Amino acid sequence: xxxxxxxxxxxxxxxxxxxxxxxxxxxxxxxxxxxxxxxxxxxxxxxxxxxxxxxxxxxxxxxxxxxxxxxxxxxxxxxxxxxxxxxxxxxxxxxxxxxxxxxxxxxxxxxxxxxxxxxxxxxxxxxxxxxxxxxxxxxxxxxxxxxxxxxxxxxxxxxxxxxxxxxxxxxxxxxxxxxxxxxxxxxxxxxxxxxxxxxxxxxxxxxxxxxxxxxxxxxxxxxxxxxxxxxxxxxxxxxxxxxxxxxxxxxxxxxxxxxxxxxxxxxxxxxxxxxxxxxxxxxxxxxxxxxxxxxxxxxxxxxxxxxxxxxxxxxxxxxxxxxxxxxxxxxxxxxxxxxxxxxxxxxxxxxxxxxxxxxxxxxxxxxxxxxxxxxxxxxxxxxxxxxxxxxxxxxxxxxxxxxxxxxxxxxxxxxxxx
Amino acid sequence: xxxxxxxxxxxxxxxxxxxxxxxxxxxxxxxxxxxxxxxxxxxxxxxxxxxxxxxxxxxxxxxxxxxxxxxxxxxxxxxxxxxxxxxxxxxxxxxxxxxxxxxxxxxxxxxxxxxxxxxxxxxxxxxxxxxxxxxxxxxxxxxxxxxxxxxxxxxxxxxxxxxxxxxxxxxxxxxxxxxxxxxxxxxxxxxxxxxxxxxxxxxxxxxxxxxxxxxxxxxxxxxxxxxxxxxxxxxxxxxxxxxxxxxxxxxxxxxxxxxxxxxxxxxxxxxxxxxxxxxxxxxxxxxxxxxxxxxxxxxxxxxxxxxxxxxxxxxxxxxxxxxxxxxxxxxxxxxxxxxxxxxxxxxxxxxxxxxxxxxxxxxxxxxxxxxxxxxxxxxxxxxxxxxxxxxxxxxxxxxxxxxxxxxxxxxxxxxxxx
Numbered sequence: 001x002x003x004x005x006x007x008x009x010x011x012x013x014x015x016x017x018x019x020x021x022x023x024x025x026x027x028x029x030x031x032x033x034x035x036x037x038x039x040x041x042x043x044x045x046x047x048x049x050x051x052x053x054x055x056x057x058x059x060x061x062x063x064x065x066x067x068x069x070x071x072x073x074x075x076x077x078x079x080x081x082x083x084x085x086x087x088x089x090x091x092x093x094x095x096x097x098x099x100x101x102x103x104x105x106x107x108x109x110x111x112x113x114x115x116x117x118x119x120x121x122x123x124x125x126x127x128x129x130x131x132x133x134x135x136x137x138x139x140x141x142x143x144x145x146x147x148x149x150x151x152x153x154x155x156x157x158x159x160x161x162x163x164x165x166x167x168x169x170x171x172x173x174x175x176x177x178x179x180x181x182x183x184x185x186x187x188x189x190x191x192x193x194x195x196x197x198x199x200x201x202x203x204x205x206x207x208x209x210x211x212x213x214x215x216x217x218x219x220x221x222x223x224x225x226x227x228x229x230x231x232x233x234x235x236x237x238x239x240x241x242x243x244x245x246x247x248x249x250x251x252x253x254x255x256x257x258x259x260x261x262x263x264x265x266x267x268x269x270x271x272x273x274x275x276x277x278x279x280x281x282x283x284x285x286x287x288x289x290x291x292x293x294x295x296x297x298x299x300x301x302x303x304x305x306x307x308x309x310x311x312x313x314x315x316x317x318x319x320x321x322x323x324x325x326x327x328x329x330x331x332x333x334x335x336x337x338x339x340x341x342x343x344x345x346x347x348x349x350x351x352x353x354x355x356x357x358x359x360x361x362x363x364x365x366x367x368x369x370x371x372x373x374x375x376x377x378x379x380x381x382x383x384x385x386x387x388x389x390x391x392x393x394x395x396x397x398x399x400x401x402x403x404x405x406x407x408x409x410x411x412x413x414x415x416x417x418x
Numbered sequence: 419x420x421x422x423x424x425x426x427x428x429x430x431x432x433x434x435x436x437x438x439x440x441x442x443x444x445x446x447x448x449x450x451x452x453x454x455x456x457x458x459x460x461x462x463x464x465x466x467x468x469x470x471x472x473x474x475x476x477x478x479x480x481x482x483x484x485x486x487x488x489x490x491x492x493x494x495x496x497x498x499x500x501x502x503x504x505x506x507x508x509x510x511x512x513x514x515x516x517x518x519x520x521x522x523x524x525x526x527x528x529x530x531x532x533x534x535x536x537x538x539x540x541x542x543x544x545x546x547x548x549x550x551x552x553x554x555x556x557x558x559x560x561x562x563x564x565x566x567x568x569x570x571x572x573x574x575x576x577x578x579x580x581x582x583x584x585x586x587x588x589x590x591x592x593x594x595x596x597x598x599x600x601x602x603x604x605x606x607x608x609x610x611x612x613x614x615x616x617x618x619x620x621x622x623x624x625x626x627x628x629x630x631x632x633x634x635x636x637x638x639x640x641x642x643x644x645x646x647x648x649x650x651x652x653x654x655x656x657x658x659x660x661x662x663x664x665x666x667x668x669x670x671x672x673x674x675x676x677x678x679x680x681x682x683x684x685x686x687x688x689x690x691x692x693x694x695x696x697x698x699x700x701x702x703x704x705x706x707x708x709x710x711x712x713x714x715x716x717x718x719x720x721x722x723x724x725x726x727x728x729x730x731x732x733x734x735x736x737x738x739x740x741x742x743x744x745x746x747x748x749x750x751x752x753x754x755x756x757x758x759x760x761x762x763x764x765x766x767x768x769x770x771x772x773x774x775x776x777x778x779x780x781x782x783x784x785x786x787x788x789x790x791x792x793x794x795x796x797x798x799x800x801x802x803x804x805x806x807x808x809x810x811x812x813x814x815x816x817x818x819x820x821x822x823x824x825x826x827x828x829x830x831x832x833x834x835x836x
Contacts, residue, residue: 021777221640367829373526392618395823411786416663
């Protein structure tokens with residue numbers, strides 16, 4: 001039985017690699033036509049997809065409400081998936097872009113050309129929309145994809161996969177372009193993560209535990225989308241009205257996402273002017289405050305912040321607050337306690353701003369703006385496969401370009417090495 | 419004892435991380451001054467370095483000649499190390515480069531800025547020159563480095579490290595910028611590879627076994643410099659004089675390096691015209707030929723090539739030769755048996771050339787040139803830390819730019835997310 005599983009997964013990966021050779025050289029027009037047909041197939045098969053989804057929901061009825069909300073599909077959500085694919089079809093094809101070209105002294109012409117990575121495995125939780133989103137982004141960027149979704153969404157994923165695959169078949173393309181692991185056996189992931197001969201990249205999308213598990217057992221390079229412990233630092237030279245708006249937005253507008261603020265740092269000299277009004281506003285919005293001793297002198301009702309608080313991604317209406325001596329302490333705190341995701345300074349002082357932007361070691365550093373803008377769509381990338389907290393290959397919002405690599409094409413006229 | 423080792427390595431990594439924060443924001447002029455002083459310190463301390471090297475050589479006298487050759491230093495080699503550092507000082511600083519900048523509809527100005535990676539660990543064999551080369555490249559690209567060389571070169575490395583570090587100290591910079599693992603205990607590497615909280619990237623430089631070991635036990639992202647099984651394909655439309663020169667150069671000019679040709683593919687219709695002269699030339703140069711059955715009809719003296727031959731990096735005057743039906747078979751063979759390093763086509767037919775360049779899935783694909791040009795210096799990068807056979811982050815020759823990542827600096831004026 002285990003040998004069968006191993007062989008099955010390996011065959012899937014082999015098929016994905018073979019298909020990737022075809023996909024790498026497919027004209028943009030063909031890829032876009034397939035994407036449009038994938039969107040149409042989702043709409044055409046929506047009854048089947050909804051039926052499968054109801055089956056998944058019925059089997060998950062003991063799960064928390066937020067879990068069910070992520071799992072559940074309706075007509076509107078299927079429409080959104082289809083629109084997502086149509087949007088990807090409209091984006092510029094990254095494959096084949098000439099990144100740079102130059103001539104060497106001996107007359108070689110070197111071209112650095114953007115190319116697909118090859119085969120990408122995506123391991124995600126029970127969110128069926130990820131199935132369509134990732135299939136679309138990988139197809140457009142010229143990569144075969146192996147999808148492994150959470151077991152609770154297996155029926156929904158199978159139905160979505162069937163629809164997507166009908167579009168692939170319609171164009172006479174190899175079915176290995178898009179692959180779904182059809183078993184819910186957990187061992188399948190272990191097998192998958194050892195297939196570094198076939199798979200070029202693994203992207204785990206989910207909680208910290210999932211990512212850690214993937215990193216510890218993968219022989220394939222992993223791009224990680226860890227948590228976001230994002231900060232806003234209110235400087236002594238901040239416009240405090242602006243600071244209030246930015247901090248409120250960063251915490252309250254959508255607290256459950258990775259680019260929301262989890263920790264607010266305030267310069268000592270701004271604290272007395274800024275914190276009373278700000279904390280009152282947070283309190284009114286139902287935000288629980290966990291403050292440092294100095295903060296609690298201003299807001300006696302606040303809970304005490306522990307070391308652990310400063311390292312916690314609440315994803316909820318909870319905020320740690322710390323009063324700092326100055327910008328150096330703020331930068332050191334962020335680099336030490338943060339998750340190198342998104343951090344913002346509010347200040348009208350250009351020197352302070354530059355210092356913060358240069359020294360904070362995060363994917364996205366902001367001046368006078370909410371951390372909530374860290375997002376492929378907000379950045380103008382037109383799509384997003386996630387937000388990398390890695391420094392290698394891709395950092396911050398990841399879209400089509402981040403799903404590519406490059407190759408050097410060297411054009412000669414008989415050159416040999418001296 | 420093992421706990422002590424663990425603590426010592428962890429302290430080294432912590433120091434490297436702290437130093438990297440200083441280094442990331444050091445002006446180019448300071449880095450270049452340090453590099454020049456590092457070069458001067460090597461020359462000033464050459465007697466000590468040579469003395470330490472003689473100790474290493476004495477302890478390795480039972481090792482093969484090629485091993486000793488890589489380990490041995492003399493005045494000339496120390497001078498080359500110093501010159502290497504001076505050359506790195508002359509290169510353009512990659513840190514701070516504005517890769518791209520754009521405005522969003524809501525008035526955010528986004529800048530994608532090149533930044534150091536942070537802390538890089540380099541694990542290499544007993545080649546003392548790597549100590550100075552890697553220290554220089556990492557310093558210039560703004561990264562702290564942790565060096566772990568082969569145990570047979572420990573005395574040489576300690577002496578070189580001492581010289582380099584004197585230049586760091588002279589400028590009042592933290593000694594954590596350049597770190598050498600001073601123990602030869604093999605467990606040190608295992609400890610190092612688990613420190614993903616401090617180290618951002620591991621680059622193993624050495625044989626396949628070393629790299630595989632690092633990949634299988636590292637929790638830190640690894641950029642791999644695997645073997646080079648490089649091909650030249652002589653097409654039916656090749657200029658056969660040019661083909662002969664290119665193939666001879668690719669095999670014979672320096673057979674022991676990764677960009678040398680290990681396998682020659684010849685179109686069926688060119689074989690009778692091309693192979694007799696070519697193989698005679700190889701024979702005269704002492705190249706052992708391992709041919710497919712068709713090749714052996716032309717050169718009866720050739721050994722028979724096995725499946726294993728096509729997957730072997732000889733690094734020696736040995737060549738496998740295969741006659742193929744056409745370009746499709748050549749491309750499939752290269753993608754299947756090759757190591758995705760460097761492959762060349764010799765042809766005067768533009769369609770064939772383009773097909774080859776697009777479809778061969780290698781870091782460097784050549785038209786009418788020797789594979790021997792895959793090299794940072796030959797590509798005009800001014801330096802080289804290795805040649806990546808990975809597709810993630812860096813592919814092909816790696817120099818300063820490949821030792822960097824990027825960050826997004828987002829300049830706002832109070833923007834909040836709607």
